[in-house]
Amino acid sequence: MTIANPAADELGSAAQRDRRKRILDATYDLAKAGGFDAVQMRAVAEQADVALGTLYRYFPSKIHLLVSALGRQFDEAAQRVTTREVPGDTSADRVLHVLRRMSRGMQGDPQLTEALTRAFMFADSSVAAEIHVVGMSMTAIVTHAMRGGPAAPGQEASEQDVAVARVIGDVWLSALVSWVTGRSSAAETAQHMETAIHLILRD
Amino acid sequence: MTIANPAADELGSAAQRDRRKRILDATYDLAKAGGFDAVQMRAVAEQADVALGTLYRYFPSKIHLLVSALGRQFDEAAQRVTTREVPGDTSADRVLHVLRRMSRGMQGDPQLTEALTRAFMFADSSVAAEIHVVGMSMTAIVTHAMRGGPAAPGQEASEQDVAVARVIGDVWLSALVSWVTGRSSAAETAQHMETAIHLILRD
DNA sequence: GAACGAAGTGGAACGTGTTGCTGTCGGACC
């Protein structure tokens, strides 16, 4: 996000980091404009100004590419969310607050959301590493919201909390899929999420 | 399932019903043997002994085809399940019993499950009708399990029950996806389901 | 600075989902 991020994936040269970034940016732009179908490997390569073969050297498939882009998005979102206090008196309120905020963000970019969600759902085990990144961010977001504020050092979320967060993540994902695929409206999705959260988090 | 099913989709001629059945059977066989990738439209057409164009006349895309096949499967499963008593003292026990049984069935046919789940997750709004069939079967299965036995006539599941069943369906679907895509083992999936059900159904 | 190898370029080629076209067949209607 800032000018130089020295901690960004430990790739060899600056040129390589730059290529990788250009590729992910192109993916992001294309996805945002036209969704899953618009992210065509030739188009990504062209827009990122790399050869098709190079693109495949960096990301072995379209799915890897999109899931990596999703990972970057979620990572940024998680960073933003988990450094703030979350308003709300109960964990259900707080989780709903956060999820509503994220949903609003995603609904503002339906094409982007569609592309990334599709990719996530279609990924197989070869994408496990990238998927795991996304899952961790999602769990971090939800556990943080349940807790209400930044974790005290050394005070990680309990196993129980993580299990709950995962279930919530599952429901969220399903809801996202049915929204993305046009099977339910934004309002229905929100309502469903609310019902589910209250069901799961009965403080 | 039986020799003649007069209620089967109100298609014109017997020859057409037969073609449709041959196509779905071919889809089933190919999916069972080789999963999503093995269900190739040319192969389905050949095995069903219809022309490629005809296949597309019956099912406008591979996704429609697979989701329809999934619908048939779920429908049969729902019929089987919902006519029996479900053992278990609590609704959580009963739901777990049913889901475990279904999971076992699906794990016995991993390729088939992979193909159908993938298709389900990839479907867009043009497949909404077929998807809805699947969703209804799923909800019916879960509400039946919660209740414990066949519904008394006129005593439908309450709105609350349906909402709960949907949430459970969501979690199940997510778990299924992560199993199908090789991100978690059968045992982990089962464990996760158990945790989730106990979380949601605290009688 | 010459040689080497890894990484990148450019582009052809292949597989599979999807579309479209042309001809054939079988039943409905006169």
Next chain:
DNA sequence: GGTCCGACAGCAACACGTTCCACTTCGTTC
């Protein structure tokens, strides 16, 4: 019987993900 029409067969063609290959470029090593 002849005609018409819709469904089907057979097949070519296109689009896009993916692979592969020959060539170039650039940094490293001697």
